[in-house]
Structures are given as structure tokens and as C-alpha cells.
Amino acid sequence: xxxxxxxxxxxxxxxxxxxxxxxxxxxxxxxxxxxxxxxxxxxxxxxxxxxxxxxxxxxxxxxxxxxxxxxxxxxxxxxxxxxxxxxxxxxxxxxxxxxxxxxxxxxxxxxxxxxxxxxxxxxxxxxxxxxxxxxxxxxxxxxxxxxxxxxx
Amino acid sequence: xxxxxxxxxxxxxxxxxxxxxxxxxxxxxxxxxxxxxxxxxxxxxxxxxxxxxxxxxxxxxxxxxxxxxxxxxxxxxxxxxxxxxxxxxxxxxxxxxxxxxxxxxxxxxxxxxxxx
Numbered sequence: 603x604x605x606x607x608x609x610x611x612x613x614x615x616x617x618x619x620x621x622x623x624x625x626x627x628x629x630x631x632x633x634x635x636x637x638x639x640x641x642x643x644x645x646x647x648x649x650x651x652x653x654x655x656x657x658x659x660x661x662x663x664x665x666x667x668x669x670x671x672x673x674x675x676x677x678x679x680x681x682x683x684x685x686x687x688x689x690x691x692x693x694x695x696x697x698x699x700x701x702x703x704x705x706x707x708x709x710x711x712x713x714x715x716x717x718x719x720x721x722x723x724x725x726x727x728x729x730x731x732x733x734x735x736x737x738x739x740x741x742x743x744x745x746x747x748x749x750x751x752x753x754x
Numbered sequence: 755x756x757x758x759x760x761x762x763x764x765x766x767x768x769x770x771x772x773x774x775x776x777x778x779x780x781x782x783x784x785x786x787x788x789x790x791x792x793x794x795x796x797x798x799x800x801x802x803x804x805x806x807x808x809x810x811x812x813x814x815x816x817x818x819x820x821x822x823x824x825x826x827x828x829x830x831x832x833x834x835x836x837x838x839x840x841x842x843x844x845x846x847x848x849x850x851x852x853x854x855x856x857x858x859x860x861x862x863x864x865x866x867x868x869x870x
Contacts, residue, residue, distance in 0.1 A: 662800025694796030704861025
């Protein structure tokens with residue numbers, strides 16, 4: 603029963619803030635609902651803040667071989683790809699790839715990634731894309747723990 | 755009770771109940787988005803989600819927020835405001851924040867792969 607506020611005014615942009623997301627014309631909730639987008643947003647942000655790694659999520663078609671395509675995406679995923687983790691989900695191809703950079707890989711061994719992937723795929727097989735991603739992110743961030751710089 | 759009354763009571767009332775229940779069942783699903791089912795094609799444009807930056811001011815803290823934002827993560831300023839952090843366009847859009855980063859090597863890569 604929650605839906606975006608329907609507004610016709612398009613004067614929401616100011617000198618310092620962007621226009622409202624509902625004014626940009628494109629349907630942002632075409633793939634996921636706003637509720638699901640909020641869940642993804644919070645999961646990505648909180649796991650990135652807790653671990654100090656940078657988690658990004660790609661949802662869409664991947665070129666074959668998907669591993670190479672995901673690694674190319676990971677190389678462009680931020681300023682420090684070494685400390686970033688990319689979760690690439692391609693629902694059409696039924697493939698999920700987790701790519702960790704060299705720095706992130708020290709805290710997230712491949713075995714931990716495989717376990718998170720396993721829990722993600724079991725949710726995906728039930729048609730729950732967002733739930734699977736959120737649970738996978740939770741597992742990955744639990745495994746990575748807090749960085750030494752954030753420890754009190 | 756004549757024939758007309760009997761029809762009204764024993765056919766009309768059950769029919770009305772069935773119609774009401776059918777409307778209640780079918781109406782809420784009329785505008786629901788199609789749910790993803792494994793095996794069906796995925797013909798949406800790619801999306802790349804990024805976390806909010808760690809240094810973003812939280813809403814209600816500090817004097818930096820000039821407008822009441824709809825997000826708990828506060829407002830962004832200047833050119834940063836144009837670049838979305840939550841949802842950025844994939845390769846097909848080309849305008850997302852992610853695509854602006856140049857490719858750079860990240861050392862030996864790790865990770866895992868799964869299919870379903």
C-alpha cells in the first residue's frame with residue numbers, strides 16, 4: 603500500500619540539491635519496489651560502513667564468460683577497487699558472481715564468499731532476489747568484521 | 755415466499771457474496787509488478803547500486819543540511835548532488851557515478867560464483 607507521492611510540480615531542484623527522484627522521469631521502481639530499493643540501500647550502506655570495504659551490487663546481464671565480465675566491472679567499481687567487493691547478479695542467466703579485490707580478499711576468503719553465494723542462490727531459486735542479496739551482504743560483512751582503524 | 759423471492763435469496767445472495775470475494779481477491783493484484791521467477795528472461799536495463807559515502811552528513815546532525823531531505827543520509831551538495839549514490843545507471847545509461855571511474859587493477863582477485 604506504500605507508493606511514491608504523485609506530484610506534478612517539477613521545481614524540486616535547488617542550487618545545492620538535486621531534483622526529487624520522482625521528478626526525473628524514469629521509473630525508478632521498475633525493477634524493484636521502493637521498499638525493496640530501501641532494503642538494498644540500507645544493506646549496502648551499513649555493510650560498507652561496518653567493514654570499511656566497499657560493497658557494490660550489479661543487477662543485469664553479464665557478458666559471457668560471466669567471470670571475466672564481473673572482474674572488468676569490479677575494476678571500474680570505485681576509486682580503490684582493491685578494497686571493494688562486487689556482487690554481480692544476472693537473473694536472466696541465473697548466475698551470481700562475487701568478486702573481491704586483493705585487500706578485501708584478505709578479510710573475505712573465497713570460502714566465505716562461497717558460503718554467502720550459496721545462501722544467495724537458495725533465495726534466488728525461490729524468486730527472492732532482494733532477500734538473497736540482503737542475506738548475502740549480511741554474511742559477507744559478518745565474515746569481514748570491523749577493520750583495525752574502526753576498532754575502539 | 756414466492757418464486758421470485760426464493761431465487762433472490764438462494765441464488766442472488768450467494769452470487770453477491772461470490773462476486774464480492776472475487777473482487778477482493780483480484781483487485782489488489784491488478785497493479786502488482788510481475789515477480790521474478792527463476793528461468794524467466796530478464797529484460798531490464800542493468801543497474802549498479804553503490805553504498806552511500808561514509809562522510810555524508812546524517813540528517814539532523816550538523817548544520818550542513820539545508821533542506822529537509824527525504825533520506826536519513828542527508829543531502830548532498832554541488833556536483834556531488836547530481837551523482838546518485840544509491841542508484842546509478844548501468845552501462846546502458848552511461849551517466850552513473852560508477853561508470854565514471856577508470857578501470858584500474860586490484861591485484862589478485864578472489865570471490866565465488868554460483869548458479870541457481
